Amino acid sequence: MGIKITTTGHYLPALKVSNDDLTQYMDTSHEWINKRTGISSRHIATNENTSDLASEAAKRILAKSGISAEELDFIIVATMTPDALSPSTACIVQEKIGASKAFCFDISAACSGFVYALSNASHLMKSGNYDKGLVIGAETMSKVINWQDRSTAVLFGDGAGGVLLERTDSPEDSFLAEDLHADGSRHLALVADHKNVQNPFTEVKETQSYYLEMDGRGIFDFAIRNVPETINRIIANSTLSKDDVAWVVAHQANKRLLEAISKKSNIPFEKFGLNIADTGNTSAASIPILLDQMIESNQIQAGENILLTGFGGGLTWGSLLIKL
Ligand code: ACO
Numbered sequence: 431m432g433i434k435i436t437t438t439g440h441y442l443p444a445l446k447v448s449n450d451d452l453t454q455y456m457d458t459s460h461e462w463i464n465k466r467t468g469i470s471s472r473h474i475a476t477n478e479n480t481s482d483l484a485s486e487a488a489k490r491i492l493a494k495s496g497i498s499a500e501e502l503d504f505i506i507v508a509t510m511t512p513d514a515l516s517p518s519t520a521c522i523v524q525e526k527i528g529a530s531k532a533f534c535f536d537i538s539a540a541c542s543g544f545v546y547a548l549s550n551a552s553h554l555m556k557s558g559n560y561d562k563g564l565v566i567g568a569e570t571m572s573k574v575i576n577w578q579d580r581s582t583a584v585l586f587g588d589g590a591g592g593v594l595l596e597r598t599d600s601p602e603d604s605f606l607a608e609d610l611h612a613d614g615s616r617h618l619a620l621v622a623d624h625k626n627v628q629n630p631f632t633e634v635k636e637t638q639s640y641y642l643e644m645d646g647r648g649i650f651d652f653a654i655r656n657v658p659e660t661i662n663r664i665i666a667n668s669t670l671s672k673d674d675v676a677w678v679v680a681h682q683a684n685k686r687l688l689e690a691i692s693k694k695s696n697i698p699f700e701k702f703g704l705n706i707a708d709t710g711n712t713s714a715a716s717i718p719i720l721l722d723q724m725i726e727s728n729q730i731q732a733g734e735n736i737l738l739t740g741f742g743g744g745l746t747w748g749s750l751l752i753k754l
Contacts, residue, residue: 431597431598431599431601432597432598432600432601432602432603432604433552433555433556433595433596433597433598433603433604433605434595434596434597434598434600434602434603434604435593435594435595435604435752435754436495436594436595436596436598437491437494437495437593437594438491438494438591438592438593438594438718438721438722438725439487439488439490439491439494439591439592439593439722440487440490440589440590440591440592440715440718440719440722440723441483441486441487441490441589441590441591442473442588442589442709442719443473443474443475443476443478443483443588443589444473445473445474445475445476446471446472446473446474446708447471447472447473447474448460448470448471449463449464449469449470449471449584451471452583452584455577455583456577456578456579456580456583456584457580458580458584463584466684466686467584467585467684467685467686467706468684468685468686468704468706468707469584469585469685469706469707469710469711470707470708471707471708471710472586472587472588472708472709472710472712473587473588473589473709474572474587474588475570475572475573475588478570478588479513479570479573480507480509480511480512480513480519480568480569480570480590481507481513481519481522481523481526481568482526483568483569483570483588483589483590483715484507484509484519484520484523484566484568484590484592485522485523485526485527486590487566487568487590487591487592487718488505488523488526488527488529488564488566488592489527491564491592491593491594492527492594495594497562497594499527499528499529499530499532500528500529500530500531501531501561501562502529502531502532502562502563502564503531503532503533503559503560503561503562503563504532504533504534504551504554504560504563504564505520505523505524505529505532505533505534505563505564505566506520506534506535506536506537506547506550506551506563506564506565506566507519507520507523507534507535507536507537507547507566507567507568508536508537508538508539508543508544508546508547508565508566508567508568508714509536509537509538509543509567509568509569509713509714510538510539510540510541510543510569510574510622510713510714510743511569511570511571511573511574511622511713512536518534518535518536519536519568520534520535520536520566521534523566529564532563532564537550539612539714539740539742539744539746540620540713540714540742540743540744540746541681541683541711541713541714541716541740541741541742541743541746542610542681542714542740542741542742542744542746542747542748543567543713543714543740543742544565544567544591544714544715544716544717544718544738544740545610545717545738545739545740545748545749545750546610546740546746546748547565547566547567547714548565548593548738548750549608549610549748549750551563551565551595552595552604552605552608555595555597560597561596561597562594562595562596562597563594563595564592564593564594564595565592565593565595565718566590566591566592566718567590567591567592567712567713567714567715567716567717567718567719568589568590568591568592568714568715569588569589569590569712569713569714569715570588571586571587571588571642571711571712571713572586572587572588574622574623574640574641574642575641575642576639576641576642579641581644581646582641582642582643582644582646584710585683585684585710585711586642586710586711586712586713587709587710587711587712588712588715589709589712589715589716589719590715590718590719591715591716591717591718591719591720591721591722592718593718593721602753603753604752604753604754605750605751605752606668606669606670606735606751606752606753607664607667607668607670607750607751608664608748608749608750608751609660609663609664609667609748609749609750610746610747610748611656611660611746611747611748612744612745612746612747613744613745614744614745616648616652616744616745617743617744617745618645619644619645619648619649619652619743619745620642620643620644620645620649620742620743620744620745621642621643621644621743622640622641622642622643622743623640623642624638624639624640625638626638649683649742649745650684650687652741652745652747653683653687653691653741653747654687654690654691654694656741656745656747657680657691657695657739657741657747658691658694658695660739660747660748660749661678661691661695661697661737661739661749662695663749664737664749664750664751665751668751670735670751672695672696672697674735675697675701675735675736675737675751676701676730676731676734676735676736677701677702677703677724677729677730677734677736677737678692678697678701678702678703678736678737678739679703679717679720679721679724679736679737679738679739680702680703680717680737680738680739680740681711681716681717681739681740681741681742682704682705682706682709682710682711682712682716682717682720683706683711683716683741683742684706684711685704685706685707688702688704688706697737703720703721703723703724703729703730704720705719705720705723713742714740717738717740721736721738725754730754732754733753733754734753734754735751735752735753736751736752736753736754737749737750737751738750738751738752
């Protein structure tokens with residue numbers, strides 16, 4: 431019995447906003463954004479929330495796989511932009527797709543969220559208690575962005591992607607190795623929707639920004655240092671060499687950053703999947719969106735070894751070595 435990633439899917443909201451479009455709202459330019467980040471446009475939700483994007487991705491996965499929503503044992507949604515603190519976004523997705531048997535919860539690990547969620551899901555499946563589960567990364571980053579702040583507003587986009595895990599009769603397993611990390615001492619490097627205790631008994635009334643605030647340079651430096659380390663560690667802890675890895679599906683934060691990670695980890699940049707030009711940084715959704723696009727375009731072939739690597743707020747980072 432093996433645990434396999436059998437189906438992938440994604441959904442992007444219809445509105446595409448170009449760098450030139452953004453110049454109407456802030457002092458920026460296509461040249462600055464594209465040169466520093468590799469981003470040309472991003473999809474932005476207008477009246478859909480995170481659970482809507484996640485549900486559309488889920489429906490596409492179910493339609494592709496041919497299984498019904500009632501067969502799902504669990505739904506995990508990785509997100510830093512949930513519809514609400516309660517209920518979880520995963521519970522709303524359950525209702526929207528009709529997965530009445532599934533237990534549901536969200537995982538919060540910012541841009542590493544999908545890697546964290548997929549790792550957790552693989553272990554749930556390995557318990558032997560479950561046969562089918564959905565893991566989705568979904569974000570509406572546009573609702574936590576300060577649209578007056580050009581240093582962050584140009585970077586992010588909205589979207590959702592996910593995978594279906596199934597127990598199969600084949601002894602082959604999709605999950606070859608994992609390597610997850612966090613460093614809470616650097617939690618202030620990326621903060622969004624911070625809430626202080628404010629009640630009638632609070633002495634000091636503080637007003638903290640709701641919007642996403644980020645130490646861009648700090649995160650860039652962290653990723654260049656820590657992501658090659660996790661890549662080296664996961665390869666060392668597996669039976670594979672870097673040459674055996676067909677593709678790196680990394681969190682799409684910045685093209686220049688991915689080039690630096692490729693160089694430092696000694697994996698040719700041609701092996702790095704890329705969609706940041708059209709999606710921007712969709713946080714926990716970026717890896718499953720890219721994975722599905724690469725499978726759909728036949729870039730990724732069945733049986734290939736894929737390295738997923740995520741990094742972001744928390745700080746969190748980590749990798750999964752999977753075989754499709
Ligand atoms: N348009 C034009 N000019 C701009 C813009 C903009 N959109 N944004 C900033 N600038 C200006 C700045 O004001 C500054 O001007 P100054 O020199 O006159 O002061 C200049 O450009 C340089 O700004 P820096 O912030 O130093 O630019 P940098 O080269 O560091 O690039 C960037 C910024 C793109 C944010 C980069 O640091 C980066 O990509 N960091 C990684 C961030 C990241 O990946 N975050 C997501 C983490 S994932 C998660 O957990 C959600």
